[in-house]
Amino acid sequence: MSTSPALANSRPRTAALSICRLIGSDPKQNGWMGISPSIRPIFPPHAPKVPDIMTQLAVDSRVVARLTGTLPEGGFEEGTPIWACDAPGLLDPADAPETRLDAVPLGEKLAFLMEDVITRAEAARFIDLTESLGYRDAAPGIQTPPGMRRNKTVHWIAPEAAMAELHRRMKSLLPATLEGRALSPRLSQRINMYRYDIGDEFNLHTDGDWPGFGLSTDGTGMAQWRGTHSMLTMLLYLNGSEDGIIGGETVLYDKGEAGATITPHTGRALFFRHGQNRASVLHAGARLGAGTSKYVARINVMYDLQSVAAGQFEAPRCL
Numbered sequence: 022m023s024t025s026p027a028l029a030n031s032r033p034r035t036a037a038l039s040i041c042r043l044i045g046s047d048p049k050q051n052g053w054m055g056i057s058p059s060i061r062p063i064f065p066p067h068a069p070k071v072p073d074i075m076t077q078l079a080v081d082s083r084v085v086a087r088l089t090g091t092l093p094e095g096g097f098e099e100g101t102p103i104w105a106c107d108a109p110g111l112l113d114p115a116d117a118p119e120t121r122l123d124a125v126p127l128g129e130k131l132a133f134l135m136e137d138v139i140t141r142a143e144a145a146r147f148i149d150l151t152e153s154l155g156y157r158d159a160a161p162g163i164q165t166p167p168g169m170r171r172n173k174t175v176h177w178i179a180p181e182a183a184m185a186e187l188h189r190r191m192k193s194l195l196p197a198t199l200e201g202r203a204l205s206p207r208l209s210q211r212i213n214m215y216r217y218d219i220g221d222e223f224n225l226h227t228d229g230d231w232p233g234f235g236l237s238t239d240g241t242g243m244a245q246w247r248g249t250h251s252m253l254t255m256l257l258y259l260n261g262s263e264d265g266i267i268g269g270e271t272v273l274y275d276k277g278e279a280g281a282t283i284t285p286h287t288g289r290a291l292f293f294r295h296g297q298n299r300a301s302v303l304h305a306g307a308r309l310g311a312g313t314s315k316y317v318a319r320i321n322v323m324y325d326l327q328s329v330a331a332g333q334f335e336a337p338r339c340l
């Protein structure tokens with residue numbers, strides 16, 4: 022799956038006609054394709070202003086895995102990093118907003134929204150922290166055909182405490198069971214963050230389903246969990262139209278037609294079914310037209326592999 026430099030530079034804007042899948046496994050090892058990833062400056066001029074509180078966020082960042090990364094216009098980058106960091110103040114339980122559930126009518130398909138999952142200050146911390154890790158072209162461990170994902174990305178293992186607080190805020194609003202499987206007590210800590218600069222987009226696809234990931238006991242490596250597997254995509258918007266974003270909506274499809282258009286707002290989260298099954302929701306991230314860069318976190322909501330009917334609950338364990 023190689024792409025000539027001429028095609029790589031032309032960046033055609035037409036939406037992909039075929040249904041593409043974001044596979045939840047490592048891309049095929051295909052070697053270095055000679056396209057060097059452009060790594061952005063730490064704070065691009067159009068990034069939202071971050072409040073002073075950001076400077077108080079103690080961050081000790083380290084690489085916990087290196088995987089083959091897929092480049093937006095085709096080709097691969099070997100050794101694309103997955104990061105971890107200690108950021109104790111990322112989410113503040115004392116400052117938790119009142120999270121609310123909102124319906125998204127999408128025919129037979131399951132999709133819903135939550136408002137005020139995180140505060141503006143917390144969203145700014147996510148942006149600041151991930152900008153300090155560095156957004157890049159290559160996405161580690163996911164496979165996208167050329168021209169489908171046109172944005173910058175950083176993948177990281179978020180702190181356990183932050184993910185536990187996020188889960189606590191949403192738990193009562195998430196489906197307790199899905200297709201006979203019980204909601205797992207924690208979210209995967211592996212977050213794919215995306216930054217869309219003007220002109221960037223994510224063409225039509227369905228998301229892959231994933232095992233959960235956290236850190237090894239000594240904190241130096243990424244560890245895969247057993248007993249749990251994702252069933253829902255959560256897209257957490259870290260900024261939005263109130264920051265001047267024009268375009269960049271997430272469009273959900275039902276029976277091949279656009280069924281719902283979700284405008285990014287800070288602290289809003291969109292949920293929908295994913296994986297290789299008929300319930301999976303086809304969707305796209307619309308082209309960012311103007312304004313400031315859009316930031317979104319792709320998070321996996323986990324359900325136990327054991328069925329509810331079995332009457333047993335197995336907590337996730339590290340492999």
Ligand SMILES: O=C(O)CCC(=O)C(=O)O
Nearest residue numbers: 223270271305306317319
């Ligand atoms: O940014 C968006 O609106 C869509 C992102 C997306 O589809 C994904 O992360 O899988």
Ligand SMILES: [Fe+2]
Nearest residue numbers: 226227228304
């Ligand atoms: Fe997606």
